[in-house]
Amino acid sequence: QVQLVESGGGVFQPGRSLRLSCAASGFTFSAYFMHWVRQAPGKGLEWVALISYDGSNKYYADSAKGRFTISRDNSKNTLYLQTNSLTVEDTAVYYCARDQESGSGTAHNWFDPWGQGTLVTVSS
Amino acid sequence: QSLLTQPPSVAGAPGQRVTISCTGSSSNIGAGYDVHWYQQLPGTAPKLLIFGNINRPSGVPDRFSGSKSGTSASLAITGLQVEDEADYYCQSYDSTLSGYVFGSGTKVTVL
Numbered sequence: 001q002v003q004l005v006e007s008g009g010g011v012f013q014p015g016r017s018l019r020l021s022c023a024a025s026g027f028t029f030s031a032y033f034m035h036w037v038r039q040a041p042g043k044g045l046e047w048v049a050l051i052s053y054d055g056s057n058k059y060y061a062d063s064a065k066g067r068f069t070i071s072r073d074n075s076k077n078t079l080y081l082q083t084n085s086l087t088v089e090d091t092a093v094y095y096c097a098r099d100q101e102s103g104s105g106t107a108h109n110w111f112d113p114w115g116q117g118t119l120v121t122v123s124s
Numbered sequence: 125q126s127l128l129t130q131p132p133s134v135a136g137a138p139g140q141r142v143t144i145s146c147t148g149s150s151s152n153i154g155a156g157y158d159v160h161w162y163q164q165l166p167g168t169a170p171k172l173l174i175f176g177n178i179n180r181p182s183g184v185p186d187r188f189s190g191s192k193s194g195t196s197a198s199l200a201i202t203g204l205q206v207e208d209e210a211d212y213y214c215q216s217y218d219s220t221l222s223g224y225v226f227g228s229g230t231k232v233t234v235l
Binding site: 059 | 126157158160162168169170171172175176181213215217219221222223224225226227228229
């Protein structure tokens with residue numbers, strides 16, 4: 001069955017770097033755009049980034065631009081999210097999610113399925 | 125602050141009907157972008173509930189229904205059940221931000 005499994009979370013000091021991974025299985029990974037979404041403790045969902053099938057196009061939320069980098073390795077069926085300088089505001093559960101095409105354009109697409117998430121805690 | 129506004133909470137007795145509103149603007153829902161809904165049970169990842177404003181994925185009970193009009197959308201749950209206690213989020217796209225936006229989230233409580 002379709003499965004997304006995130007890893008790489010933990011406790012990090014402010015200013016440290018981070019790379020999260022999302023291992024995909026049960027579908028043709030290279031045929032789908034992929035997203036990262038995060039959720040701060042007790043807060044709502046926040047879209048972070050989107051990457052195209054082959055990684056040639058990347059889109060970021062304003063809060064992520066210049067700070068986060070989304071990438072993928074289709075040979076390993078794996079999605080990544082990297083940042084070189086964490087802040088306490090980055091504390092959140094990070095989810096990867098598969099983009100589902102509406103047929104009406106990327107802006108109409110939705111997220112399905114989602115991984116179980118990986119918790120990133122940034123604290124000194 | 126989210127561009128899509130939802131009531132923080134709604135409550136109903138088992139068997140009742142509750143609705144959750146998702147109010148946007150001319151740069152998102154009002155611009156014609158589709159609205160999708162997700163259910164997040166306590167301690168779990170979000171799960172797709174409604175896509176393309178009104179469509180249910182296979183396996184989602186027909187007690188859940190979606191609608192959209194103007195700059196708003198709604199999720200209705202009829203015949204409320206205890207297992208429907210969860211957080212619900214709407215999602216769309218915003219042309220000003222050039223990115224995807226989620227609603228502020230609504231906690232549904234079954235009395």
